[in-house]
Amino acid sequence: MSASPDDAHFMQEAIRLGLLHLGQTSTNPSVGCIIVREGEIVGRGVTAIGGRPHAEPQALAEAGDLARGATAYVTLEPCSHHGKTPPCAEALIAYGVGRVVISVTDPDARVSGRGIAMLRDAGIEVDAGILEKEGKRSLAAYLMRQTKHRPYVILKLAVSADGMIGRRGEGQIAITGPAARAEVMKLRAQTDAILVGIGTAIADDPLLTVRSLGLEGQSPIRIVLDEKLSLPLSSRLVETARDVPVMVVAAEPPHFDNSDDAEFLARRAALDAAGVEVVQCNPYRPDELLPALASRGISSLLVEGGAKTARLFLDGGYVDRILLYQGPGIIGDGGIETPLDRTDIPSGFIHMGTFIVGDDRLDEYERDV
Structure with a gap:
């Protein structure tokens, strides 16, 4: 009208x-x-x-x-x-x-x-x-949750000038500057849940919380795709699970050999004791995972890492918004190639604009509805 x-x-x-x-x-x-x-x-x-x-x-x-x-x-x-x-x-x-x-x-x-x-x-x-x-x-x-019974999915990527999102074996690497990181903290505060794969969780040992002044109490639920419950009990995610909720998505036990069942159940018991919620469905089937999250009241999901996890949601057509940050630095040898750049945005997305955030560039895309 x-x-x-x-x-x-x-x-x-x-x-x-x-x-x-x-x-x-x-x-x-x-x-x-x-x-x-x-x-x-x-x-x-x-x-x-x-x-x-x-x-x-x-x-x-x-x-x-x-x-x-x-x-x-x-x-x-x-x-x-x-x-x-x-x-x-x-x-x-x-x-x-x-x-x-x-x-x-x-x-x-x-x-x-x-x-x-x-x-x-x-x-x-x-x-x-x-x-x-x-x-x-x-x-x-x-x-999205009301009409499609799944969360609205936002993919955030920080990419170096040479097209990398990190370096193998080095954990977290700062690709963008303070202004861009502050914007991401605000985005986290506006989102119900944030998700990473187990590779990122182990390599980076991230907190995935909101740490900007005045927003500390607005951290989203933290979710890890972790088929075999490999998340270390000593990780910062597990150690802070009673302060900010952590959910681990693991496969159903029949996916394993019988010899692995006892170890899996022991890991689950240890995570339960630490305050981590274990959700059992196929972590690599977004069509199963996303409705499970929606049933828990999660309406928005921020996917932050890594490359394999980003590609999982992109290939399935479950990404609704893309935030592509590009920093000026170069990572070079040993870099982890980005799963997405400005030249291969999937069809069906509208370029909402290019923004300069400190020394970084942000390109924002939204699915055409």
């Missing part, structure tokens, strides 16, 4: 608000809502950390009596069902708003179209589809 300049302006503000708690609202989407009266914003709300309260009741409470006859701009169709909180559509009706402007209709079967119908039945004017493309982008992870 085409938007008037005022509707576009206020919906853009609601979308901006919704992005503030991205990755911090559990299974609920991070929704933005503003209340506008006579051209002035009188109430603002964003889904609270943890998922409740929702955006609408917070914005309405801030507006108070000024909400009566006002216009509410909300990025996602207001809920219409009784869950752990009353329906947001009921709150909008109770406060007496005169008009509700919606960016995205909720695909959740409990809501889809019902919230709009409830508002219209109460005599409230409703316009939907305002800045829908931008709204869908801000809610991409929630919409």
